[in-house]
Structures are given as structure tokens and as C-alpha cells.
Amino acid sequence: MKNRFNLLYNPEETWRAIKAKNFTIQQVYVRFLILMALIPVSSAFIGTVYIGWQVGSEEATKLTPNSAFMISAAAYIGMLAGAYIFAQFVRWMARTYGSEASLADCFALVVYSATPLFLAGLVSVYPILWLDTLVTLAALAYAVYLLFIGTPIMMGVNQDKGFMFSNSIIAVAMVLAVGSIAISVLFWGMGIAPEFTV
Numbered sequence: 001m002k003n004r005f006n007l008l009y010n011p012e013e014t015w016r017a018i019k020a021k022n023f024t025i026q027q028v029y030v031r032f033l034i035l036m037a038l039i040p041v042s043s044a045f046i047g048t049v050y051i052g053w054q055v056g057s058e059e060a061t062k063l064t065p066n067s068a069f070m071i072s073a074a075a076y077i078g079m080l081a082g083a084y085i086f087a088q089f090v091r092w093m094a095r096t097y098g099s100e101a102s103l104a105d106c107f108a109l110v111v112y113s114a115t116p117l118f119l120a121g122l123v124s125v126y127p128i129l130w131l132d133t134l135v136t137l138a139a140l141a142y143a144v145y146l147l148f149i150g151t152p153i154m155m156g157v158n159q160d161k162g163f164m165f166s167n168s169i170i171a172v173a174m175v176l177a178v179g180s181i182a183i184s185v186l187f188w189g190m191g192i193a194p195e196f197t198v
Contacts, residue, residue, distance in 0.1 A: 007115055011146055015153040018108055025084070025107045033111050037079040040121025041072040053127040067195035074187055078180060086110045089172045097165045099155040109147070109154040110169075116142040144170065 006014040023031070047053075049068045052060030063071070087107035094101050101109075120139035123132050147169060152162030187193075 005115075007112055007146060008142075011149045012153070015112075015150040018112060019105070019153055023104060023108055025087075025104050028104070028108050028111050029080070033080065033083060036115070036118040037076055039118050040124060041076045041079075043121050043124040044075075044127075045069065045072045047124045047127040051126055053129065062197045064195045064197055067193075071194060074184075078183070082176065082180065083107065083111050083114075086172065086176055089176075090169055093165065093168050093172070094155060096168075097155065097157050097161045099157050099161075099165070101155045105154050109150050113143050113147040113150055115146065116140075 006017075045068050048063040049065050050062070052062035054060045084107065087103060087110045090106040090110060091101070091103045094106065116139035117136070120135045123135045144166075148163065148166045151157070151166045151169065152159055155162065155165060157165060
């Protein structure tokens, strides 16, 4: 529990502590991901059902509770599964950079690096597009910073390889983000589309 917040203000030392603890994938899920992934989805649920978003002086647009719940549940499951899939890609790339890191190390790197993004999800409670965008961009920048610091430590490579490895991880993240958009469109076709209140 303590590591998730220490990482924000003392990243290098915290990454070393995470590496030394040698967490299993199950431990990272139970101690961190299951709870932290609830922050953005529950915040978005509250924001889209009870507050809504508006453009200019128009009336606020809200989702029905059932629709928002289905979308939030799908997003939550997607985060839990996506982190594991992402870690598999990182593990697959590790050999290219001479890393002997375990899948659990890769999983911890992926999940703990996303800490700022999970916390930024809190702003979804009040869905203002410009505010949500600014906070998300700031969180994304800090998540990338954490990744660049954590990769050499968690993967057991030098700084130069860590820099190149981090860039590769970011490239995979962008591909997975585009893939998740495509999957969400498929979900919409299967009935998990947003339903708006009248």
C-alpha cells in the first residue's frame, strides 16, 4: 500500500524497494491493481451518471446507470486483463535488451508506472473536458517519467538500454491503446454502448 504513493515523490528508492520485495503477479494484483483500477472507473461512473458533461450552456448529458455500469465494468476488466497482456509484451521485449527480468517484474513495472494515471481518474467525478484532459496529460507525463526511472531498475539493465527499452514500452503502450479503442467499438456493437438519459 505504501509503495504506490512513495513512488510519486521518491521514485528511484521506491523502485528499488519494489524490486527487492520480488512481488508475484498475484501480489501486485491484490495489493495494488484491483483497488487502484477502481478509482478511474468508479469516478467516471459517478461523473457520467450523476453530474454529466456539457458543452457551453447546453443541458448536461448523462448516461443511464445501467449503461454506465456496463461500460465501467468492461473498462475495469479491460484494465485488469490489459496490464497482464502488456506485461507479456514487455517480457517478450526484455531479451532484446539483455534483461533476465521475470514476468512478475515486468508486471510490477507496468502497473506501478501507471500510478499517476489511476489517481488522475479522480477528476472524472466532475467531467469537464479541458480539466480532465490537462490532468490526464500531466499524469501521463509523470507515468512516463516513472517508467524511465523504473525500467533500468526493474529490468536489470544499464541506463542506456533502459532508455531504449522504455521507448519500446511506450510504443507498445500506444499500440495497445489504439487496440483498446477498436475493442470498445466491438463492445458497442455487442450492446455495451452508451445510453443517454432523456
